Amino acid sequence: MMAWRNRNKPMTLAITLVMLVLMLFPFAIMITTMLRDGTEIYIRPPQWFPDRPTVANLVNVWSEYNLFTYFESSMIVAVGTTILNMLLAIPAAYAVARLRFPGRSFALYLFLAIQMFSPVIIVISLFRIFARSGLIDSYLSLILANTVFTMSFTVWMMTGYFRSIPIEIEEAARIDGCSRVQTITRIMLPVAAPGLVTAMIYAFIWAWNEFLFALSFIKAAEKMPLTLGIYRFVGRWSTQWEMLTAAAFLALIPVVVLFYIIERRLVQGLAGGAVKG
Amino acid sequence: MKIMRTTVMLLLLAVFVTTGVFASGSAEEEKPTVTVFWALYDGLTEEFREELEDAFMAEYPDIELDIVPVPWDQMYDRLTTSLAGGDPPEVSVIGTRWLLEFMALDAVEPVGDYVSQATIDNIADGAKEAVVNGVLMGLPVAAGARILAINNDVTDVVPETMEEMRAEAIRVTGGNTYGLIMPGQKHTELTDFAYYFYAAGGDFFETLPDGSYGRSTVNSPAGVKALEFMVGLANDDGVVPEGFLSMTRQNAHPVFYSGDVGYVMIGAWVESALAQAGADFDVTYAQIPGFAGSPSRPLIITDSLAIFSEAENKEEAGLFIDFFYQDEWKARFDELVGFPPVTVSAASLPQFQSPLYQALNEAALGAQPWPLIEGWAEFSDVIWDAVSETLLGQKSAQEALDDAAAEIDSLRGM
Amino acid sequence: MTRPSLLRRISAREAQLAYLLLTPAVAFLMVFMFFPILNVFQMSLYETNKIGRLIRFVWFENYINQMKNPEFWEIVLRSAFWTFTGVLVKTILGMVIALLLNVQYRGRKIVRMLFILPWASSVPISAMLWTWVLNHEFGLLNRTLHLIGVANPPIWLGRPISSFVSTMWVDIWIGVPFMALVFLAGMQSIGEDLYESGYMDGVNSWQKFAYITLPGIKHLVIIATLLSALWTFNDFNTIYIMTRGGPAGATDILITGVYKSAFEWLKWSQASVMAVVTFVILTVVAVLYARMYFRAEE
Numbered sequence: 001m002m003a004w005r006n007r008n009k010p011m012t013l014a015i016t017l018v019m020l021v022l023m024l025f026p027f028a029i030m031i032t033t034m035l036r037d038g039t040e041i042y043i044r045p046p047q048w049f050p051d052r053p054t055v056a057n058l059v060n061v062w063s064e065y066n067l068f069t070y071f072e073s074s075m076i077v078a079v080g081t082t083i084l085n086m087l088l089a090i091p092a093a094y095a096v097a098r099l100r101f102p103g104r105s106f107a108l109y110l111f112l113a114i115q116m117f118s119p120v121i122i123v124i125s126l127f128r129i130f131a132r133s134g135l136i137d138s139y140l141s142l143i144l145a146n147t148v149f150t151m152s153f154t155v156w157m158m159t160g161y162f163r164s165i166p167i168e169i170e171e172a173a174r175i176d177g178c179s180r181v182q183t184i185t186r187i188m189l190p191v192a193a194p195g196l197v198t199a200m201i202y203a204f205i206w207a208w209n210e211f212l213f214a215l216s217f218i219k220a221a222e223k224m225p226l227t228l229g230i231y232r233f234v235g236r237w238s239t240q241w242e243m244l245t246a247a248a249f250l251a252l253i254p255v256v257v258l259f260y261i262i263e264r265r266l267v268q269g270l271a272g273g274a275v276k277g
Numbered sequence: 278m279k280i281m282r283t284t285v286m287l288l289l290l291a292v293f294v295t296t297g298v299f300a301s302g303s304a305e306e307e308k309p310t311v312t313v314f315w316a317l318y319d320g321l322t323e324e325f326r327e328e329l330e331d332a333f334m335a336e337y338p339d340i341e342l343d344i345v346p347v348p349w350d351q352m353y354d355r356l357t358t359s360l361a362g363g364d365p366p367e368v369s370v371i372g373t374r375w376l377l378e379f380m381a382l383d384a385v386e387p388v389g390d391y392v393s394q395a396t397i398d399n400i401a402d403g404a405k406e407a408v409v410n411g412v413l414m415g416l417p418v419a420a421g422a423r424i425l426a427i428n429n430d431v432t433d434v435v436p437e438t439m440e441e442m443r444a445e446a447i448r449v450t451g452g453n454t455y456g457l458i459m460p461g462q463k464h465t466e467l468t469d470f471a472y473y474f475y476a477a478g479g480d481f482f483e484t485l486p487d488g489s490y491g492r493s494t495v496n497s498p499a500g501v502k503a504l505e506f507m508v509g510l511a512n513d514d515g516v517v518p519e520g521f522l523s524m525t526r527q528n529a530h531p532v533f534y535s536g537d538v539g540y541v542m543i544g545a546w547v548e549s550a551l552a553q554a555g556a557d558f559d560v561t562y563a564q565i566p567g568f569a570g571s572p573s574r575p576l577i578i579t580d581s582l583a584i585f586s587e588a589e590n591k592e593e594a595g596l597f598i599d600f601f602y603q604d605e606w607k608a609r610f611d612e613l614v615g616f617p618p619v620t621v622s623a624a625s626l627p628q629f630q631s632p633l634y635q636a637l638n639e640a641a642l643g644a645q646p647w648p649l650i651e652g653w654a655e656f657s658d659v660i661w662d663a664v665s666e667t668l669l670g671q672k673s674a675q676e677a678l679d680d681a682a683a684e685i686d687s688l689r690g691m
Numbered sequence: 692m693t694r695p696s697l698l699r700r701i702s703a704r705e706a707q708l709a710y711l712l713l714t715p716a717v718a719f720l721m722v723f724m725f726f727p728i729l730n731v732f733q734m735s736l737y738e739t740n741k742i743g744r745l746i747r748f749v750w751f752e753n754y755i756n757q758m759k760n761p762e763f764w765e766i767v768l769r770s771a772f773w774t775f776t777g778v779l780v781k782t783i784l785g786m787v788i789a790l791l792l793n794v795q796y797r798g799r800k801i802v803r804m805l806f807i808l809p810w811a812s813s814v815p816i817s818a819m820l821w822t823w824v825l826n827h828e829f830g831l832l833n834r835t836l837h838l839i840g841v842a843n844p845p846i847w848l849g850r851p852i853s854s855f856v857s858t859m860w861v862d863i864w865i866g867v868p869f870m871a872l873v874f875l876a877g878m879q880s881i882g883e884d885l886y887e888s889g890y891m892d893g894v895n896s897w898q899k900f901a902y903i904t905l906p907g908i909k910h911l912v913i914i915a916t917l918l919s920a921l922w923t924f925n926d927f928n929t930i931y932i933m934t935r936g937g938p939a940g941a942t943d944i945l946i947t948g949v950y951k952s953a954f955e956w957l958k959w960s961q962a963s964v965m966a967v968v969t970f971v972i973l974t975v976v977a978v979l980y981a982r983m984y985f986r987a988e989e
Contacts, residue, residue, distance in 0.1 A: 039555025042531035091712035101706035116973035118925035121966040125727030127362035194876045209813030219345045235319035236349035255811035361742040463937040520827025522849030655956040665939040
């Protein structure tokens, strides 16, 4: 702990508080909306505190609307996307970061070029591919589609982190007798843990929150992820805000929990060794 | 060379997987599956959907029924995607006006080919909107004209003309109370402009001698009169809630439910929406008035059930539709969503005789649907922009509508 | 063994290994990205029917038609402005938050978790939530503003400029946690000893930031802002859900145009043209960035 940081603490905390309020007040509104009965939503003037607060929405959204199934689907898709991402991106990133070969910058550029297209543009083509292979209404279709769009980031992130690891560490391992693969798994990955973790969180969250592909590829109610499920509350003529906010609130929890768990690893990975910038 | 070998193996694996992915994989189904895209109307419960599914499969154990719930806003999107991808559902709820687009693609088949004559005969003649070139393409699933709902706590006056409505709206506006609701943010439906436009006797297109649509007449005197009237109500008279420009009907109509507004032009769902919002004031249902000298001419919207050509199990789909249109299910459906029944048998049931239904039935007599023209979604978007520009004061009503008419004509190649 | 041939041998092996490692990722992309993109380029050069089937090769006719339309250029400029401002604000705010989170104090972990909340929620849902927050009649933001004395709170989503700002803000709100996270991870990799030596010399916090922190994460800043620019440019959900491109086209950007053309009006060629234009613009941006990145490497 650095002494000079202590000096700035009160001001840091003050600014932090201001930023927190600025960024989080919509969630305050989310919470106050979900804790009220449907008849207290459209009242003029709007009130911060409902007359009859209730947790009925949080309960009902589970029992009446199959929220658990949506959770399950989202989880399967998000975890699958993260795993597939890692399997594809780590080797690719290592190659680009460490090896010299013709077409290296082209490869980097290729991964970047993907980001220039939004899901909106290729969703129809992907639908055709999946329809022809019988993958419509399958988790795999979402996992594949999500991986396409998260791969660039994971590759770029891992490349950056691999590259920032001093070559000496790797060479030391090779001299000690490690093969390339062992070097990657035993030495590089642990040291690049912060980058790895960031990439994984990114892939997970992207997949967890993805909407358009789910809308296009999933028909069965049992396979719908949360993003689609929550949209059920948007009716044709009115929106059930109390249910929508309740479901949205619950959908946040796994992500927050995941982040909480991962965060410790983030710190551990750093404690393992200072990586010089 | 070990590396070379591994590379080649991986490449072969990739090729293998790729071809596997592209190979037409069809899971062998024992039973034919009927997929139904089920639009989620407000008030329609998950329970009903499940019960309907179970009941049908109990009666037809050889058929697998999959009723897919789809929020309305996503319905068109989903259908487009599945059609473009070559995998449409057997049946879907559609906005009737979408039929034209689908027919141009040969994507739908006449529903009469698969549904029993008894079911078709049971449909009220007035509800058979999905008739194109004399052929019944779809069955009406929800049909409703728009009406005027009046908050009796604010006013008792049932206006005979638009001008009367305006006068009363001005009279009651004050404090926290407003006279009238007007959604001002662009959404898929061209309301409320269509209400005023039709009330002024206007038509979106001229009708040519051969029955087809000619140039756009949205900039006719009726159009300008309607739009200027709207601008007056909103900007000059101030009878409309302040934030109207930022509100689609999803946010605007609830201001009525909160009890602070006198008039709203709305559809059959109003009663269930009021109940859901916990409204406790009395409501009178009346007709949307015409302007002085013009008859009342409300808008009528119908949604239809259509069968898609590329689907596999269309015969079984017909069986489902027959099953669904029995009073036991269709009447309950109508009650839940709040729309008047479209079947002759259900129309005489006691639950459909309330004041709201009476008003709806009366409105249906003189009502006018959207123009049944290909590309309406885009034209509607153009007109909406014109309405917005006028409400924002960027253009005059005449200017905006002239530009809109010109754009629509050029989009149609006229 | 002569020098040149040894080097050649080594690089041949290296190249082989590289291709091996790259194959899974590249093959995957070939199937699921390359062919769809090719299809998009194709559709832009053809007349298409309402479900996207190619009818007739028309060279660049579709492009010319689009470019003749002045509204098209308005949309392009608006997209660029929306993106640029959004990314700028996201970067600055992200940097500020990362610095705040880089300080040790009890409860820091909770604060970190709170800051990622905007990112943890799906974009359509967040956009809907914000629409509710910004609602003029029922939204608590204007209610609160009214309570603290603001006489006439703006009708956020009703007027052109405030709509533009609102949608931009929501996009920023959603994107800031990511930037903060990336910057923070980078800051924490900067060795403590670098700061120590700075402290010894008696430099203040601002100089520490400018001369140690910032250069140390320069790579990350470049990558993060580039990716953010690409994502922001293509952010469809936020605007579509909040304003649908209104009022009167004030928030129409290229990607919403693509969606509307494709899914609402079934004009696949038009949509594809806009998609290709997007690609070209973003390629130019990326190339400029790549130069910056590779130069920063040395």
